[in-house]
Amino acid sequence: MSEPNENRTDRDFDPEQAQSALRESIERVNDALATLDEAQKTREEIFELVVSV
């Protein structure tokens, strides 16, 4: 259960490296949030389904 792309060290703070790492994170997070936004939409047709077995 390892996360991808988590290979940076935190010993020395380098603003440029941090900026770049954050930009990469923003891209991944935005992608994940968009997926969740889409997943949260429940279609109207779902409410019309008949559960009958």
Place this chain on the structure above:
Amino acid sequence: MSLPSVVVAPFSQESFFEALECPCAVSEVAANRRVSYLLDYLREIGAKTIVVEEEYVDGDYLDDYASFYVKCFEDYPKRCKRLHFFAVETSSAQFLQIVTNRAEGTITRAFADAYLGFVVARPLPKAVIGRTILKTYPSASGRRNYTCTKMYRANLFGLELQIESLAYQEQDRALAACATVALWACFQKDRDLFQSLSPTPATITRSANTVLEDARPFPSQGLKIEQICNAIAAVGLEPEVIEVKPGIPLVSLLYGYLQLGAPVLLVVRIPDVGLHALTLTGFSLNPGAVLLLEGADPGKTPPLVGLRIDEFYAHDDQVGPFSRLKVIPPTAVGQTVKFAGGWPNELTPVAIIIPLYTKIRLGYLEVLKWLWRLRGLISAISPGGSVEWDLFLMTSNRFKSLARAGEAQVPSTELEAILMKGHPRFVWRGVFKRDSNLVVELLVDTTAMTDSFPIYRLWWHDDAVKASVQQLLKAKAVETALNELLTVRFADFLRAA
């Protein structure tokens, strides 16, 4: 006046079938799938003795009787039988001594402790299995979690018995189809959790049908999901409806609600059969990962606790109580998980419906978005490892109890504030672990609005990660990026945490 008739016999297939016999013939009883399931189940939990109350007034059946069966031309009895099961051998004579308080106290206590629960046998053709309350399987060193159970009491001729379980019954197809009995089981537990109503099947079907439908309510032909929602609203709860899609980490989501003890109504499609509803009552949580995928794209969704779950436990009215529902992981990204259990075909999940307390407004997926922002921050600064994110509902009182007992591993610097300050009644608890070590933990206000910032407490377990986060949060050069990743409110909150 004659005494009520009671049968005490060693538990066996013959004694069980015989007890269920009227009005079904033994051959009909044997052909009932639920009866076969219960026979195996009772054997597995160690039933040794069956005690049959020949005349029992069951409240749920009585309401069904008054709503439907009394108006049938055929003369259906209004009383049921109740079959009790014990994990010790007892003779009729000894049983009589126990109920009349002439047995030694130790014998009576041992008999009561060996109670496994009961099955109400309805005097109906086919649908003989009425309200059934049976002990769950053992926990298997904590792997099996039957979270949606409650304490039931049974009085057998004055002898007080109790059992931790969740009530089950099979559908009768007159007053209740699968959705009605699935809701009925949910509402049993919800009453304890949320102080909501716990109506009988006939009342549930009636309230569901206040939404007009093409088919007549009785005999019940099933319910639309809209009608299921209506029945939930009628008991004073809100229906949380989630359509199952590939982007959802389905197993973790189900676990997130089940951890609170809130039963989840799962709607599945069974090929060549149709849509079926069952009540999820628990899950099997393993020490290590047992799934590679759980529906969400692992490139976008970090590992969640659901990857350690291999099966759920369901009240399936056509199979039996606490039946195993094995998780079949997707074989590729873009697919959802499926389930196997009790049916010849795989079950494809279509929708999840969770009856919830009205003030639990923030759903699992909404809270997950905040966790992913935090995950984005941590992964930008900290090295990898074997990671796991966990998110689940619980009551704040339960959290306080765990914190006081030292089981929630709250740092001493946080303990006083967590115990003494006010919390919402229900909270989402988020936990991030790396290499099995706690890194960060947070509490989320379930009463918050979707657009608000709902995290109200957060504490770090890993000082090195905390120091790196604080260093980054103070760096002016990355402030814009941080605000974009976290939002301004979350960034400010973390600076103060």
